Amino acid sequence: MTLEPILTAIYDWPLSDAIRQTEYAFPLLECIHVLAICIVVGFISIVDLRLLGLPAHARSVKALLGQTLPVVWGAFVLAVISGGLLFASNATGYAKNFDFRIKILLIVLAFLNMLAFHLISQKRIAEWDVAGKTPPSAKLSGGLSLLLWIGVVGFGRHIGFTLAPF
Amino acid sequence: MDHVIGFIYNSPSSGWMRLAGWLIPTVQTVHILALAALMGSAVLLDMKLAGVMARTDAGATLVRRYLPVLWGALAVLFVSGFTLLWAEPERVLSKTIFWVKMSLVLLAFLLTFLLRKRLLDREAAGEPVPAGRFDKAFGWIALLIWIVALGCGRWIAYSY
Numbered sequence: 001m002t003l004e005p006i007l008t009a010i011y012d013w014p015l016s017d018a019i020r021q022t023e024y025a026f027p028l029l030e031c032i033h034v035l036a037i038c039i040v041v042g043f044i045s046i047v048d049l050r051l052l053g054l055p056a057h058a059r060s061v062k063a064l065l066g067q068t069l070p071v072v073w074g075a076f077v078l079a080v081i082s083g084g085l086l087f088a089s090n091a092t093g094y095a096k097n098f099d100f101r102i103k104i105l106l107i108v109l110a111f112l113n114m115l116a117f118h119l120i121s122q123k124r125i126a127e128w129d130v131a132g133k134t135p136p137s138a139k140l141s142g143g144l145s146l147l148l149w150i151g152v153v154g155f156g157r158h159i160g161f162t163l164a165p166f
Numbered sequence: 167m168d169h170v171i172g173f174i175y176n177s178p179s180s181g182w183m184r185l186a187g188w189l190i191p192t193v194q195t196v197h198i199l200a201l202a203a204l205m206g207s208a209v210l211l212d213m214k215l216a217g218v219m220a221r222t223d224a225g226a227t228l229v230r231r232y233l234p235v236l237w238g239a240l241a242v243l244f245v246s247g248f249t250l251l252w253a254e255p256e257r258v259l260s261k262t263i264f265w266v267k268m269s270l271v272l273l274a275f276l277l278t279f280l281l282r283k284r285l286l287d288r289e290a291a292g293e294p295v296p297a298g299r300f301d302k303a304f305g306w307i308a309l310l311i312w313i314v315a316l317g318c319g320r321w322i323a324y325s326y
Binding site for chain 2 (some may be wrong): 024027030031034035037038039040041042043045046055056057058067071150153154157158160161
Protein backbone atom coordinates (compact mmCIF):
# COMPACT_ATOMS: atom_id res chain seq x y z
CA MET A 1 0.00 0.00 0.00
CA THR A 2 1.27 3.43 -0.82
CA LEU A 3 0.27 6.87 0.37
CA GLU A 4 1.13 8.46 -2.96
CA PRO A 5 -2.44 8.57 -4.43
CA ILE A 6 -3.82 10.06 -1.20
CA LEU A 7 -1.07 12.70 -1.10
CA THR A 8 -1.63 13.57 -4.75
CA ALA A 9 -5.38 13.86 -4.10
CA ILE A 10 -4.68 16.24 -1.19
CA TYR A 11 -2.33 18.25 -3.40
CA ASP A 12 -4.98 18.47 -6.14
CA TRP A 13 -7.73 19.47 -3.72
CA PRO A 14 -9.24 22.86 -4.76
CA LEU A 15 -8.42 24.37 -1.34
CA SER A 16 -4.75 23.34 -1.69
CA ASP A 17 -4.67 24.98 -5.07
CA ALA A 18 -6.32 28.11 -3.68
CA ILE A 19 -3.54 28.35 -1.03
CA ARG A 20 -0.92 28.07 -3.78
CA GLN A 21 -2.64 30.66 -5.98
CA THR A 22 -3.51 33.26 -3.30
CA GLU A 23 -0.53 35.53 -2.77
CA TYR A 24 -0.66 35.91 1.02
CA ALA A 25 -2.39 32.68 2.02
CA PHE A 26 0.77 30.72 2.86
CA PRO A 27 2.51 33.40 4.98
CA LEU A 28 -0.77 34.20 6.78
CA LEU A 29 -1.31 30.54 7.63
CA GLU A 30 2.30 30.39 8.81
CA CYS A 31 1.76 33.36 11.15
CA ILE A 32 -1.26 31.61 12.67
CA HIS A 33 0.71 28.34 12.90
CA VAL A 34 3.68 29.96 14.67
CA LEU A 35 1.41 31.87 17.06
CA ALA A 36 -0.56 28.71 17.90
CA ILE A 37 2.62 26.68 18.47
CA CYS A 38 4.07 29.41 20.69
CA ILE A 39 0.96 29.29 22.88
CA VAL A 40 0.94 25.46 22.94
CA VAL A 41 4.64 25.29 23.89
CA GLY A 42 4.45 28.28 26.25
CA PHE A 43 1.54 26.81 28.22
CA ILE A 44 2.73 23.20 28.13
CA SER A 45 6.13 24.21 29.48
CA ILE A 46 4.44 25.92 32.45
CA VAL A 47 2.91 22.52 33.30
CA ASP A 48 6.13 20.61 32.48
CA LEU A 49 8.26 22.86 34.69
CA ARG A 50 5.70 22.55 37.49
CA LEU A 51 5.88 18.74 37.17
CA LEU A 52 9.67 19.02 37.37
CA GLY A 53 9.25 20.86 40.66
CA LEU A 54 9.33 24.54 39.72
CA PRO A 55 6.55 26.71 41.09
CA ALA A 56 3.71 27.98 38.89
CA HIS A 57 1.00 30.49 39.84
CA ALA A 58 -1.51 27.89 41.02
CA ARG A 59 -0.37 25.89 44.05
CA SER A 60 -1.85 22.54 43.03
CA VAL A 61 -1.02 20.73 39.81
CA LYS A 62 -4.71 19.84 39.49
CA ALA A 63 -5.73 23.51 39.47
CA LEU A 64 -2.90 24.34 37.07
CA LEU A 65 -3.96 21.60 34.64
CA GLY A 66 -7.56 22.82 34.82
CA GLN A 67 -6.48 26.35 33.89
CA THR A 68 -3.89 25.61 31.23
CA LEU A 69 -5.08 22.51 29.35
CA PRO A 70 -8.11 24.20 27.70
CA VAL A 71 -5.73 26.86 26.30
CA VAL A 72 -3.24 24.19 25.18
CA TRP A 73 -5.96 22.20 23.38
CA GLY A 74 -7.51 25.29 21.79
CA ALA A 75 -4.14 26.44 20.47
CA PHE A 76 -3.25 22.89 19.41
CA VAL A 77 -6.42 22.62 17.30
CA LEU A 78 -5.53 25.95 15.67
CA ALA A 79 -1.99 24.68 15.01
CA VAL A 80 -3.33 21.45 13.45
CA ILE A 81 -5.80 23.31 11.21
CA SER A 82 -3.27 25.91 10.03
CA GLY A 83 -0.55 23.24 9.77
CA GLY A 84 -2.91 20.91 7.90
CA LEU A 85 -3.60 23.62 5.33
CA LEU A 86 0.12 24.37 4.92
CA PHE A 87 0.67 20.62 4.45
CA ALA A 88 -2.15 20.40 1.88
CA SER A 89 -0.54 23.12 -0.24
CA ASN A 90 2.41 20.78 -0.85
CA ALA A 91 1.34 17.39 0.51
CA THR A 92 3.65 15.32 -1.67
CA GLY A 93 6.64 17.52 -0.80
CA TYR A 94 6.09 17.55 2.98
CA ALA A 95 5.44 13.81 3.16
CA LYS A 96 8.90 13.17 1.69
CA ASN A 97 10.64 15.76 3.87
CA PHE A 98 12.84 14.33 6.65
CA ASP A 99 12.35 17.25 9.07
CA PHE A 100 8.58 17.11 8.62
CA ARG A 101 8.50 13.37 9.31
CA ILE A 102 10.56 13.74 12.48
CA LYS A 103 8.38 16.64 13.62
CA ILE A 104 5.21 14.53 13.25
CA LEU A 105 6.91 11.60 15.02
CA LEU A 106 7.85 13.88 17.95
CA ILE A 107 4.25 15.19 18.18
CA VAL A 108 2.98 11.59 18.33
CA LEU A 109 5.53 10.80 21.06
CA ALA A 110 4.51 13.94 22.98
CA PHE A 111 0.89 12.79 22.75
CA LEU A 112 1.75 9.29 24.03
CA ASN A 113 3.80 10.85 26.83
CA MET A 114 0.80 12.98 27.82
CA LEU A 115 -1.46 9.92 27.67
CA ALA A 116 0.93 8.02 29.95
CA PHE A 117 0.89 10.95 32.41
CA HIS A 118 -2.91 11.00 32.49
CA LEU A 119 -3.15 7.23 32.89
CA ILE A 120 -0.33 6.71 35.42
CA SER A 121 0.59 9.84 37.40
CA GLN A 122 -2.68 11.75 37.24
CA LYS A 123 -4.68 8.76 38.53
CA ARG A 124 -3.02 9.19 41.92
CA ILE A 125 -2.88 12.99 41.80
CA ALA A 126 -4.85 13.33 45.05
CA GLU A 127 -2.07 11.43 46.85
CA TRP A 128 0.90 13.47 45.64
CA ASP A 129 -0.54 16.88 44.76
CA VAL A 130 0.39 18.45 48.10
CA ALA A 131 3.09 20.87 49.20
CA GLY A 132 4.55 21.30 45.73
CA LYS A 133 5.94 17.75 45.57
CA THR A 134 5.71 15.66 42.40
CA PRO A 135 6.53 11.93 42.05
CA PRO A 136 9.37 10.69 39.78
CA SER A 137 6.88 9.46 37.14
CA ALA A 138 5.41 12.98 36.85
CA LYS A 139 8.91 14.50 36.71
CA LEU A 140 9.79 12.11 33.88
CA SER A 141 6.63 13.10 31.96
CA GLY A 142 7.42 16.80 32.42
CA GLY A 143 11.04 16.45 31.31
CA LEU A 144 10.19 14.32 28.29
CA SER A 145 7.41 16.67 27.23
CA LEU A 146 9.73 19.68 27.42
CA LEU A 147 12.40 17.96 25.29
CA LEU A 148 9.89 16.65 22.73
CA TRP A 149 8.29 20.05 22.21
CA ILE A 150 11.68 21.74 21.85
CA GLY A 151 12.34 19.14 19.15
CA VAL A 152 9.01 19.86 17.46
CA VAL A 153 9.90 23.57 17.21
CA GLY A 154 13.45 22.83 16.02
CA PHE A 155 12.51 20.35 13.29
CA GLY A 156 9.49 22.45 12.35
CA ARG A 157 11.67 25.51 11.80
CA HIS A 158 14.13 23.38 9.84
CA ILE A 159 11.46 22.36 7.29
CA GLY A 160 11.68 25.89 5.92
CA PHE A 161 15.36 25.28 5.10
CA THR A 162 14.98 21.87 3.46
CA LEU A 163 11.73 22.37 1.54
CA ALA A 164 10.69 25.37 -0.54
CA PRO A 165 6.97 26.31 -0.19
CA PHE A 166 5.32 24.45 -3.10
CA MET B 167 21.11 52.32 6.14
CA ASP B 168 22.84 50.86 3.07
CA HIS B 169 26.19 51.70 4.68
CA VAL B 170 25.21 49.90 7.88
CA ILE B 171 23.98 46.87 5.93
CA GLY B 172 27.18 46.83 3.86
CA PHE B 173 29.40 47.18 6.92
CA ILE B 174 27.71 44.31 8.76
CA TYR B 175 27.47 42.09 5.68
CA ASN B 176 31.17 42.49 4.87
CA SER B 177 32.36 41.89 8.42
CA PRO B 178 34.21 38.57 8.86
CA SER B 179 31.85 37.46 11.64
CA SER B 180 28.79 37.97 9.43
CA GLY B 181 30.38 36.00 6.59
CA TRP B 182 31.29 33.17 8.93
CA MET B 183 27.73 33.02 10.30
CA ARG B 184 26.29 32.61 6.80
CA LEU B 185 28.81 29.88 5.99
CA ALA B 186 27.89 27.87 9.08
CA GLY B 187 24.67 26.41 7.65
CA TRP B 188 23.38 25.14 10.97
CA LEU B 189 23.63 28.50 12.74
CA ILE B 190 20.69 30.44 11.29
CA PRO B 191 18.06 27.66 11.72
CA THR B 192 19.35 26.95 15.24
CA VAL B 193 19.25 30.59 16.32
CA GLN B 194 15.78 30.93 14.74
CA THR B 195 14.66 27.91 16.80
CA VAL B 196 15.98 29.58 19.97
CA HIS B 197 14.13 32.74 18.88
CA ILE B 198 10.83 30.83 18.52
CA LEU B 199 11.29 28.98 21.84
CA ALA B 200 11.87 32.33 23.59
CA LEU B 201 8.76 33.60 21.82
CA ALA B 202 6.82 30.65 23.27
CA ALA B 203 8.02 31.59 26.77
CA LEU B 204 7.08 35.22 26.15
CA MET B 205 3.63 34.39 24.74
CA GLY B 206 2.86 31.98 27.58
CA SER B 207 3.71 34.66 30.15
CA ALA B 208 2.02 37.47 28.21
CA VAL B 209 -1.22 35.50 27.77
CA LEU B 210 -1.39 34.78 31.51
CA LEU B 211 -0.52 38.32 32.64
CA ASP B 212 -2.67 40.13 30.05
CA MET B 213 -5.63 37.77 30.48
CA LYS B 214 -5.36 38.11 34.27
CA LEU B 215 -5.90 41.86 33.93
CA ALA B 216 -8.69 41.23 31.40
CA GLY B 217 -10.36 38.90 33.91
CA VAL B 218 -10.22 35.88 31.58
CA MET B 219 -7.55 33.68 33.21
CA ALA B 220 -6.29 32.84 36.71
CA ARG B 221 -9.27 34.62 38.25
CA THR B 222 -8.85 32.99 41.65
CA ASP B 223 -5.09 33.60 41.84
CA ALA B 224 -3.52 36.81 43.16
CA GLY B 225 -2.23 39.23 40.53
CA ALA B 226 0.94 39.64 42.60
CA THR B 227 1.61 35.89 42.30
CA LEU B 228 1.29 36.02 38.51
CA VAL B 229 3.57 39.07 38.33
CA ARG B 230 6.16 37.34 40.54
CA ARG B 231 6.08 34.06 38.58
CA TYR B 232 5.77 35.21 34.98
CA LEU B 233 7.10 38.74 34.65
CA PRO B 234 10.74 37.58 35.15
CA VAL B 235 10.07 34.89 32.49
CA LEU B 236 8.71 37.54 30.14
CA TRP B 237 11.73 39.84 30.67
CA GLY B 238 14.15 36.89 30.34
CA ALA B 239 12.46 35.74 27.14
CA LEU B 240 12.64 39.28 25.77
CA ALA B 241 16.39 39.36 26.50
CA VAL B 242 16.89 36.02 24.67
CA LEU B 243 14.77 37.32 21.78
CA PHE B 244 16.91 40.44 21.59
CA VAL B 245 20.22 38.54 21.55
CA SER B 246 19.04 35.83 19.11
CA GLY B 247 17.34 38.45 16.94
CA PHE B 248 20.48 40.57 16.86
CA THR B 249 22.48 37.47 15.85
CA LEU B 250 20.08 36.83 12.94
CA LEU B 251 20.29 40.49 11.91
CA TRP B 252 24.09 40.32 11.96
CA ALA B 253 24.16 37.21 9.76
CA GLU B 254 21.67 38.58 7.20
CA PRO B 255 21.48 42.38 7.59
CA GLU B 256 19.85 42.99 4.20
CA ARG B 257 17.05 40.48 4.93
CA VAL B 258 16.13 42.36 8.11
CA LEU B 259 17.17 46.02 8.09
CA SER B 260 15.88 46.88 4.62
CA LYS B 261 12.32 45.73 5.45
CA THR B 262 9.74 48.25 6.66
CA ILE B 263 7.91 45.40 8.38
CA PHE B 264 10.96 44.82 10.64
CA TRP B 265 10.80 48.41 11.89
CA VAL B 266 7.03 48.11 12.37
CA LYS B 267 7.66 44.97 14.40
CA MET B 268 10.31 46.64 16.58
CA SER B 269 7.98 49.62 17.25
CA LEU B 270 5.24 47.20 18.31
CA VAL B 271 7.67 45.30 20.57
CA LEU B 272 8.69 48.59 22.20
CA LEU B 273 5.03 49.53 22.67
CA ALA B 274 4.16 46.10 24.14
CA PHE B 275 7.21 46.38 26.40
CA LEU B 276 6.02 49.75 27.76
CA LEU B 277 2.43 48.48 28.14
CA THR B 278 3.73 45.51 30.17
CA PHE B 279 5.26 47.95 32.70
CA LEU B 280 1.90 49.73 33.03
CA LEU B 281 0.10 46.37 33.25
CA ARG B 282 2.36 45.27 36.10
CA LYS B 283 1.63 48.51 37.96
CA ARG B 284 -2.13 48.17 37.46
CA LEU B 285 -2.18 44.55 38.64
CA LEU B 286 -0.17 45.34 41.78
CA ASP B 287 -1.90 48.68 42.57
CA ARG B 288 -5.39 47.21 42.28
CA GLU B 289 -4.55 44.51 44.77
CA ALA B 290 -2.72 46.84 47.13
CA ALA B 291 -5.86 49.00 47.18
CA GLY B 292 -8.03 45.94 47.78
CA GLU B 293 -9.87 46.42 44.50
CA PRO B 294 -10.93 43.53 42.25
CA VAL B 295 -9.15 42.71 38.97
CA PRO B 296 -10.35 43.70 36.41
CA ALA B 297 -11.79 46.83 37.97
CA GLY B 298 -13.69 47.85 34.85
CA ARG B 299 -13.84 48.07 31.11
CA PHE B 300 -10.53 49.92 30.93
CA ASP B 301 -8.64 47.03 32.56
CA LYS B 302 -10.31 44.51 30.26
CA ALA B 303 -9.48 46.53 27.15
CA PHE B 304 -5.94 47.11 28.41
CA GLY B 305 -5.29 43.37 28.79
CA TRP B 306 -6.70 42.50 25.37
CA ILE B 307 -4.88 45.32 23.57
CA ALA B 308 -1.55 44.44 25.19
CA LEU B 309 -1.92 40.79 24.08
CA LEU B 310 -3.04 41.82 20.59
CA ILE B 311 0.08 43.98 20.17
CA TRP B 312 2.35 41.03 21.04
CA ILE B 313 0.44 38.86 18.54
CA VAL B 314 0.69 41.40 15.72
CA ALA B 315 4.40 41.87 16.49
CA LEU B 316 4.87 38.09 16.16
CA GLY B 317 3.07 38.12 12.82
CA CYS B 318 5.21 41.02 11.57
CA GLY B 319 8.28 39.01 12.57
CA ARG B 320 7.21 36.02 10.49
CA TRP B 321 6.39 38.42 7.65
CA ILE B 322 10.02 39.64 7.38
CA ALA B 323 10.69 36.50 5.33
CA TYR B 324 7.98 37.41 2.82
CA SER B 325 8.37 41.16 2.31
CA TYR B 326 10.68 42.76 -0.21
